[in-house]
Amino acid sequence: MAKPVLTPQSQDFPRWYQEVVAKAEMAENGPARGTMIIRPWGYAVWERIQSELDERIKATGHDNVSFPLFIPMEFFEREAAHVEGFSPELAVVTHGGGKELAEPLAVRPTSETVIGDAMSRWIQGYRDLPLLLNQWANVVRWELRPRLFLRTSEFLWQEGHTAHASWDDAQTETLNILHRVYHEVVRDVLAVPVLLGRKTEAEKFPGAEATYTLEGLMRDGKALQMGTSHHLGQNFAKAFGITFSDETGAQQHVYTTSWGVSARVVGGLIMAHGDDRGLRLPPRLAPQQVVVLAIKDETVEVTQRLVADLRAVGIRARTDERTNLSFGRRAVDWELKGVPVRLEVGPRDLAEGNVTLVRRDLGDKQQLPLDGAAAAVPRLLDEIQSALLDDALQRREAATFDVDSAGEIDGPGLFRLPWDTLGVEGEARMAERGYSVRCLVTAEGRVPDPDDRGLIAYVARAY
């Protein structure tokens, strides 16, 4: 048997991750510590995620904007919890244009402050509300133990920032983003099943009243936060003087929200679906859904026709005409990259009017008549999309354990127990053992309202 291309997951999951990111040509470390180079295949995956998110962010009435990378340091000091949370992670520019700056500038770790300042100028009356903004940006949070996609000092994300006339309006926004925008993309496009819930006080965003989260479970039994949505109450409105005159003419502070999904979800995608042969990309997300591989030069023309037919039915497809490379190496390449379907066109099959189809998720091969091969693919892609979600869901179910006390929590997986049993002190003790409360849900598994009692905590080790 040939030496495996990757270290098996069961043997060393972190090494498997490192290898698959490198060999699938997703990303690599940049020259400055903590920075990342996202290569074409990794970036194409991120662009697909961007486009799915952006479409839904716009469809729900938000406008894209661009705020500055550099923020005056004093802005951070205006909101006590915010400065406490972010100060240790700031990168600071002290020199510009060959001179020392009179006032050092922070490289944005997030933009609540600078956007809050603008909102205070843009919002006058109730007719200016809601104000619904989003930006696609890079942010910097200094990282001592970087890991590609998952923890890097600079990362790419979208950050939404909105202002509302009432607490209820802000709450509706916070949860709509969680359910309609983020959950739809993560579950239906990335095929990653997630728990939706509220963060504990210890885990919430610095400056938020409440943070809501989507938590995925990776194949090593560790959790990964796939996105968060924050109700900021009037904290930033008060810190930045964001007021409006209501319908009676009285001055009121607005309520704000913020919410973000970063390119770290690419890491989540890799770890939720990848297997010992490489990535397994869900078809709705895959930059290429089908690769048509010419085994010999004489079959190149047929692969090109097949790709044209596939594109005609709306499939993202490409040929692989590199007949100078061995067939085996090329097959391994596409498996590493996780393309959902591989069609192999060889002279022998072709003589019988057939092509070979290989499903990346299951690895099984089947012969297929060349005529009608293109027409069969769309339904197959839907099947693969569902199969990946089901597979991940079953893994999560199998790795979720009900426990009665913190003492029973041990090893990989998600542990479910009453939040009252654990409590703030129990949470702090679990933290010392490397476990965190990923989210709180109601007894029925719903995202909790502020008044809900009898909450359930999900506890896990996490990225």
Added chain:
Amino acid sequence: MAKPVLTPQSQDFPRWYQEVVAKAEMAENGPARGTMIIRPWGYAVWERIQSELDERIKATGHDNVSFPLFIPMEFFEREAAHVEGFSPELAVVTHGGGKELAEPLAVRPTSETVIGDAMSRWIQGYRDLPLLLNQWANVVRWELRPRLFLRTSEFLWQEGHTAHASWDDAQTETLNILHRVYHEVVRDVLAVPVLLGRKTEAEKFPGAEATYTLEGLMRDGKALQMGTSHHLGQNFAKAFGITFSDETGAQQHVYTTSWGVSARVVGGLIMAHGDDRGLRLPPRLAPQQVVVLAIKDETVEVTQRLVADLRAVGIRARTDERTNLSFGRRAVDWELKGVPVRLEVGPRDLAEGNVTLVRRDLGDKQQLPLDGAAAAVPRLLDEIQSALLDDALQRREAATFDVDSAGEIDGPGLFRLPWDTLGVEGEARMAERGYSVRCLVTAEGRVPDPDDRGLIAYVARAY
């Protein structure tokens, strides 16, 4: 007569620019000096430009990637001209994560160095060439006299970076980007006529062998560079050790190119087309091509139907249902924002089965039967697109002057004279008077080949 909304261009062009950027809600200054906030309308224009460029960049075989914001300072020192050109403009991060860094980091002013370093690892043999990369990114070049869109310390752009096996291949790439990608978008979408030519040695990119440019003329008679494409020869290949083994097995240095268009073209768009009433956006670029204005509450429903009809024929259209605001104020708003066509639906017109159509470029009004109004719009938008290009072209022709010597160059406009007449010394003297050679072309007006002689220089004041 009502007070004009904007300072007339003829009275004070810089003030007109400042006012139109603010009142059309395109952008404003950020809190840190030299930074910019791009507001929804300005960002929507930039997104349209991005999408037109990105489509063509991908169609010509380039892959998008993401390289780090922070670059080790020593990278800049490897290419002598590059470090000399960019050192004075660098922003430098000296502190991260609460500590002083052992090695300060530059915030990227452009990415030739960090991408060159990666290319040296990614390229082994001739089969790895050409390597065609692009990234959408923010870059920082310290700016002492900032002006929104035109000169800001941080700006948004795309930067292409490619590597080739031969000088000729790199030259073909450099010119293809200029002609097929940039010129197509600037002329056909932005409707801005441009001169294509080569920069002089004094004006070329630091580290380039040759820089090619697109130069537009603004309505105040000053030139604006709308994009550049650089043949970098083997300068960066040698500085970063980017080599490949050719078909004979010999090690060779690659030839590289780089090219960029930034959000400064939004400033160019404003100054090439805008008039005393505000922006005039070319229809192919406009985020909203048609606004359908309900004059009274009872006509709101008809405006909604009309927008649905317009969208059905592929038009970007929206209603304006703000009947609480005066009709005049709303009309002024849309004129400021430059929406190409305004349809006004009032009860009196409607009783006769009509709506009023106002062309933003000409300002003329006409009555139109409600039935068939939507169907008439696509051709009208094409007409407006051509009219804006023609108008700008005529203005440029009228402001282009043939002169025999540098002494005749004075005032606004483009001055054309033999490059041999001016020469390097003449160029330096013109620079003292605030004029620069915008580009060199052949006697026939073509982009020059390296061997072409008898070149013509275009000289102007520029942004």
